[in-house]
Amino acid sequence: MSKKRIALVGTPNAGKTALFNALTRSHQRTANYSGVTVESAEADVSLPGGEVCSLVDLPGAYSLRPYTEDEGVLTRALIGQEYAGMILVADATQPERSIRFMLEVLDSTSIPCVIALNMMDLADSRGFRFDLPRLETEAGVPVVSCSALRKTGLKPVLHLLEKAMIGPRREKHVFFPPPEATESPEQSSRRILDFYKRADSIKKAALVRSGDPDTRSRRIDRIVLHPVWGLFILVAILGLTFQLMFNLAQFPMDLIEGAVSAIQGWVNSREIPLLARSFLADGVLAGVGGTLVFLPQILILFAMILLLEDVGFMARAVFILDHLMGKVGLHGRAFLPLLSSYACAVPGIMATRTMEERRDRILTTWIIPLTTCSARLPVYALLISAFVPNTEVIGGVRLQGLVMLGLYASGLVSALAIGALLKKLLFKKGRPPLLIELPSYKRPSFRSLLKGLLYRARLFLVRVGTVILVLSILIWGLLSFPRAGDGTSLPIESTYAGRIGKTLEPALSPLGFDWRIGMALVPTFAAREVMVSTLATVYAVEGRNEPGESADLAEVLRKEWGVATGISLLVWFIFAPMCLSTLATVRRELQGTKHAVFMTVYLFALAYGASWLTYSCLSRWIR
């Protein structure tokens, strides 16, 4: 029998995820609801009686009348009634809103429920006093005061939930219209006001004393949202993020690279058949190791994102940037998706779910592939070290670093330019309205941060162990077969990969790419970072270089290609279509193959055009 599922529901910023992390052990999975995979977690929780259930962290919502796609997920899940129990997280510092949401949820489902009145520590210090027994009577379900951050009151939550789950099902008071059967605006407005009236009477009865306003957050906002200091802080935070991503990540990256090449060396020293040795060292290890190297960078970026979210800064960034982003047709909320896509486009596209308007989601998704995801980094690093002299430009600033910065900037600038263009061409209507809550500043929870990072790390490692592994083996196979009659390898032109490269060569030669590059480009549509290991394999298989040594690879490339080719390839990578997992995400999230096809076509056209222009100019000027 499968485990019983328990829903964790609540308004945004009520500390739902913190409670989730405090209640569960570390085995998180991506949850699945009604055909849609949502980037939302599910993990085991043990009830005091010993039963192990599955706790599902459903997206937060202000109401069950869905306004964003995220909220629709919650409504569908609750009406589907597929849960054996439910923990309703209420924010003790926001009693009015919490009680209203509580009433709405309790009215529309009969799932056994316990209310976790969270952030009780904060509410206490601000002077809120509750009459809990009274609140319990009014709600008709058990109420437990707790603090997810300080881990108080967590045991009673589970204990009372267990009791509620054994007991009889609650009665559903009001029939809640399913989201498909739309209610008229007048009805909605009446219903909302009715909920408020009831919430108000409960609040009057159960809230003994209302707390003081959050003056601390106001004081912080006076600096963070200041016209001058606010911008300064935002730029400093972004600068710090990228600085950490490139500098702090260097050490663990070197460690991973060192470990992989040590294992490759060990494999190559074994007395096993040549083909097996090549399979392990050049196929499996080069491919998997080449991707594994990004783990530190991805984790650093996500650590910053999670931290900024947790503290309450992200919403402020949206507020500060909304006007600027509006100038290029983007919604302020596009900030988080765009920032996430510097690590990887897939979570970036998923983060667009929090946007209210579909056209905002579409526009943001369309330009996300132009932000420089971390998979491009090794390709940039290789090509820059091969083709850009590391001369000092001015006072310690070197040309290579500047070019790297320029590549990031060109990605961003073209994303914004294309956003503005697409908006002009396709969406002429005005900007949709903005509504974002600026939550109280909170002390971050390091347990949550750690769990969030572990979850990210696991998603990444699964990808490395499945997609990347299979592709690496496939590419190795294409590069190693067919073999000559006596079992030795043929010249690379005669392998399957070589034949593919030769077929592509006529189309790519205007860009300065020969058949070897064409061959290496094919697998980049599965995963861009594979370019480096493929080139390493290509030149290693050709016997010009030892496998897996990208430092030497840069030298080989410098000898083999002209500068114009190298730069043209760099430009190609700014625009070239994203990897297959991005396309699959686009298709799933926007529910349409046409978006994925459109994006592939426009990015291809852009990449081809820009590379062609670069190559034709450079090959004329640089001789």
Add this chain to the structure above:
Amino acid sequence: MILNNEKSVPLSRLQPGEAARIFGFDAEASLEPFFLRLLEVGFLPGERIEVLNHSPFGGDAISVQVMEGVYAIRVSEARRIQVVREVP
């Protein structure tokens, strides 16, 4: 609390630091999904509302405190929310 229609001004007129009572949304606005959402987060007639900050760069967003929450909305929407200034 008696709210007088004649004294109501658009929320967009308020300066940071000024507080008022919400009178209501403009007639056509009140049925739009966005304003229903405002109602849901607490923009109810009679509720106290305080303007806290203007967004930088000549920005067109303001942050307001309503009930226990602080929200950012744009001036274009604030124009359609009628409020009655609190007399200090």
